[in-house]
Amino acid sequence: MTTAVDTDLYGVVEDAAAYLYVWALKDIPQDLRDALADAAARETSIPGQRVLNTILKNVQVADDGGNLVCQDTGIAVYTCRVGERFPLHPVRIYQALKAGTERATIEHPLRSNSVHTLTRENTGPNTGYRLPIVHWEFIPDWDGLDVKCVPKGSGSENMSFLKMCVPADGVKGIKQFVLESIVGAGGKPCPPGIVGVGIGGSADYAMYLAKEAIARPIGTRNADPHVAKLEEELFQLLNETGIGPMGLGGDVTVLNCHIEHADTHMTLNPVAVNYQCWAARRASAHIGSNGDVDYDREA
């Protein structure tokens, strides 16, 4: 049975999805702006400086003209934290997110990137079978809904890597795989960006964790001190490689390295790398059970 409350909240979630998608594409978070400005200040190579100064100018032009920062509107990926007492069922939340994605794509208009994976024919306004992608987390004793939109471009998503290290490879194996992945990626994922690493769990979960890592506010550290130490170490080492902005050589190869972890099987040591480009777009909405919405670019 669909109630009046359902109908209202459905509209609220659809509006929020449409707003978040376009907003994320136009207005990058302040922590990212600060990280890019810091990078420009410390880069010493001439092509690297040229790239970073152009990036800063581009962010300004996007602000001034109300245009998208990058033309690649990605595939819309949403992360939902649903309170157990939020009155709209996740089935309807998914429908609303899909409708909002379509509306934003048609109304703006945004480039529609979604295709059938075999025929390569377009499947709709940035939607299709199992698109958008939505990740779910369910929160006890809460009546709210948090929606985070992370439209990620293909240049960086194509630079995703998974290795099932073995326990004997240890932490060294994890570090080596991350470093080799980023050197191998060179300029293709639009460096300097955020290197997301997922460790532990299973093969699929490690990659999910890597994706979760790139969506964190930049420079935040994992609550587990062992993991936080590895984040710091890899951040330093990755910048010693000299790949530089857009792979043209320089001091700043990555803006940061974020790691998410899960406990794993005694015989597993999975490590996944998911690169996020410099245009690390994300935007969130906090939706109350009464339909109030707070938009939050920094979450």
Place this chain on the structure above:
Amino acid sequence: MAVHRLTFPTTEEAIRELRAGDEVTVDGHVIGIRDRTQIRIFDQGVEPPMDLRGAFLLHTAPGVRKLGTDAEGRGRYEKVCIGTTTSARMVRFTEPLGERYGVRAICGKGGFPDEAIEPMRRLGMVYFAIVGGAAALETTQIEEIEEVAWEELMPECLWKFRVKDFGPLTVGIDAHGNSLYHDVQAEANRRLEGILERL
């Protein structure tokens, strides 16, 4: 590292003046092209309905708004957001683009692997690195979408843009056998060996 200004289409002579690392700003005409466009030309053997001699090709699938159709039924479009995609996927088309069609410059982001170096040296072509993701700025440098062919491949059509102050671009691979990407990758691999020894 010199600074240049070039108008396209251009000549082999002008292209051979450029050296890897130089900064270049471009005026004139830019042809937008992408994966499916080149698959149609080279794998399906369909002749492109635009003259590519001396051309500057841009790896792009632009975001556009359709305005209507002209007298011949061809779509007219205005720009919304035009940016550049990763080039490496399309490296195998470099040699035939130069040899068969006389293309002089290919512009994209992320660079070409080493297999582009020799054909670019022999045929007098360059690879220009643009700043990937900087589409808001790039869009302001595109004055007009003058022509669109193969609309059924939307957005991977063959596009003709008129540009002004397009850049700054960096010569990533020049027509003398030099590639910044090769050099940066070799140096990064050397450094990586040292880092791995310390782990």
